[in-house]
Amino acid sequence: MSRALGLLLGFAADRVLGDPRRFHPVAGFGQVASRVEARWYDDTRAAGASYTATLVGTATVAGLAAERLTRNHPVAHTLVTAAATWTVLGARSLDREAEAMAGLLEEKDIPEARERLSHLCARDATNLEADDLARATVESLAENTSDACVAPLLWGGVLGVPGLLGYRAANTLDAMVGYKSAKYLNFGWASARLDDVLNLLPARVCALLTGLVAGRPREAISVWKRDAPKHPSPNAGPVEAAFAGALDLQLGGTNSYGDYREDRGTLGDGPTPTVADVRRTAALARRVGLAAAGIAAILAVATRKR
Template sequence: MRSTTTHSAASRALGILLGFVADRVLGDPRRFHPVAGFGQTAARLERQLYADSRAAGAVHTTILVGTTTVLGLVVERMTRNHPILHTAATAAATWTVLGARSLEREAEAMAALLEDKDIPAARDRLSHLCARDATDLEADELARATVESIAENTSDACVAPLIWGGVLGIPGLLGYRVANTLDAMVGYRSPKYQNFGWAAARLDDLLNLVPARVCAVLTGLAAGRPREATAVWRRDAVKHPSPNAGPVEASFAGALDLTLGGTNDYGSYQEDRGTLGDGPAPTVADVRRTAALARRVGVAAAAVAAITAITKGKRWG
């Protein structure tokens, strides 16, 4: 039993690292992305189940997250006694759920547009990163939106899935990605989703409680400014309406010596994100700085996930 558990832990750790490397090298598949396919399935189920109620949203979330997590559990159990297959399956799942390289590409695209002063194109491109209404945003506000989106998505698209992969393996990877994708689809405070998206939003909050704080710690360490990042996190994170985006964005603000936050317009509603940090507001030059920091955070998170997998295997072996 100890040998089987140890082999499973080692293959899980190796699979996570290989999947992370695949994401860094390849990014998301250009066509037939499994997450995009899930989004289409979720949208079809939403059309059948939608009602302006929390109960309908809870059923929608339970079916989608539960089914995917069980599928991941089946794959995990079928392969865990076969190290090569288990490594390959874990690597494939990790590559599928990570979005770090694609996030970096979007940041690079936004940086290039802003540096070229192509504001109309940058406004259009911002929709690839977040749901803000960019109609009236100028260069520095577009830069702020990009920096904040990179920070938040570094946790959601990179650190959190890696942490859950390290703890639970394939079901953790797939279950987290499905829950986070649902939150991105229906977890808004808009009139349509205020009730229907409640369950997805609350589940995403719960699943990100620990990973977001791991991301916040890694951000300070990766920037070489752990004290500054932690100080801003402790002081300012509570100003943010999100219990998880607050620590992450505050840590990025401290790590980059910037001031983030403010009132964001999402078209049908506005949200005050508080004021995070002590430095100047972001400018165009800060977009590439933020992307570089996010890349270092991702490498650190992959290492933490692999160590978690090994440590957990030894404890249960």
């Protein structure tokens, strides 16, 4: 029960406190990863694979050590699990960014909203207008609900602290180097593929939960099955399609990421998002996160009994 209780306490801490303002462990990991990249970078898949394996492996081993040191001390194990969960989750910070974007768009402060979008995604916002920014925000909220909330909770439920830390390390590296740009096409390949594998099941659980908590499971699943294959990402596709079906919106389109453009297909049958849909999406994402926390606690108890 200590793992389940730790996950729920960590989830509650994230909802109440959000990310640590200073000395964030994930930010510290990112700084270390940047230094390692500066030393190890080479435009080859082999170099990128070594980089990924070393950093993700180190984080996972640290989690294993924490589990081993506290396995016979339930209170300590609960607290360590809670701290790790709080560290790796980003649901509250995601919610805050949604609130900030909604406020800026409602105030029609388009220049500031374009700047703020960089907190959610790497999309080039230079020429985006209000509805374009709303669509980008809705899509980013959907994708990051899976990446920053559902996936770490599920991995924590099954594997505990090693699952939490290992997943967050892999996801952070994907966000840093997993781009199809000239610089990272080869070096970031391993990070991107590992993140794809780790999110394969959680993304589909997130898509299913989205339809269920929205009260529109048939619509969400229908759009997911029909439109997700159009999306270039094997995991963002199901999640964004499910959000589109659950919210009765049409997502997708062609996005610019600096030196390359990406066609994400058309997801859903409703109207394209407007400013009002940002808060709707954030509310749905909160409910999905709560449901995922409950499932993670159940998984923790079920796997422990085995």
